[in-house]
Amino acid sequence: MSTKGREGGIVYTYYPGRGSWQVEPPEPPEPPPPPPRRGRLTAAVAGIVAGSLLAWLLGGLLPGRHRERERASAVIAPAPVPGTTTPAPRHGDEPADIAGAVLPSVVLVTAPGGTGSGVVYDAEGTVLTDAHVVAATTGEVTLRLTDGAALQAAVVGADPVSGLAVLKAVDAAGLRPARLGDSDETRVGEEVLAIGSPFGLEGTVTAGIVSALNRTPAGEAGPLALADAIQTDAAINPGNSGGALVDMDGEVIGINTALAGTGTGSAGIGFAIPVNEAKRVADRLLATGRVEHARLGVSALDSPSRPGALVGDLTGGGPADEAGLRQNDVITALAGTAVTSAAGLIAAVRAHRPGERVSVTYERQGTQRTTEVVLTGP
Incomplete structure (x- = not known):
């Protein structure tokens, strides 16, 4: 019969038939008691954590496969569709970025008697330039683009009052409209x-x-x-x-x-x-070929005593005369727009069309007055 002995946690067994002792392997420890049963929420959270950990481990162990998936996603993403305008630069970009975005929308204009510049107005081939650039011709002019291409264009109309002219390119395919601000x-x-x-x-x-x-x-x-x-x-x-x-x-x-x-x-x-003035004039030239500017029927100077336009001569029977304005009145507003100078009065009048009825606020001998004026044309 075998006999067991223990010393320092080591178990020995003596076998009489062999006449020897043998060291036995240690006994496995008793398993810990089972944890308390978790609710569904606890199990769900544990599953999420385990899934996140597994994803992190896989990402760390398999970086090549992870990057391949990223590259595949980038390859199959649809490319942006090219448009007719250059993407707008962001405010605060370097001048080089802004210039690069706008340069394709500015052309060299060559006309009999000289050269100038032009700005592409729309995708239909409309180009804005100055009236004096094309003053010597009513025929065709040449537009040269930044890529070196040359296009022929015709003069739609010119307005010597505002100083603007409108051209129309024969082929608008290579033109890129500018972004117009306010x-x-x-x-x-x-x-x-x-x-x-x-x-x-x-x-x-x-x-x-x-x-x-x-x-x-x-x-x-x-x-x-x-x-x-x-x-x-x-x-x-x-x-x-x-x-x-x-x-x-x-x-x-x-x-x-x-x-x-x-x-x-x-x-x-x-x-x-x-x-804004250029857009207004261009739209009228495109629609009718000419621009009729409203007139108040006065000459004016900057007022020396306060902000406003000092009335000088009046056109007899003109809008201002008919409305009761007199020499030395100081016009301070027209149609609700403040007037602080003679130039401001011209600009305020030009913002309206002939035939419009507008209010005019003015001062006469320290008293503020308001009257209604019907603006006339040329």
């Missing part, structure tokens, strides 16, 4: 780019700020006065006329049109037609 939101001091073809150097970009608003450039007078212009110190030279003045959202806020100084080069003072 010039009423333009602020003095904001950064801008001027894009065009000064001295025939197409695709030229200059930078500056909006220096002032509601300017009437020196030397302009009468019905041809450029009123409500945006002033900028971005370099504008001969050949920039008709090009784009662009804000930091990549939107066109003006059509470059004039420069101050000797007329041979930039003096840091250039002017642009506000794009």
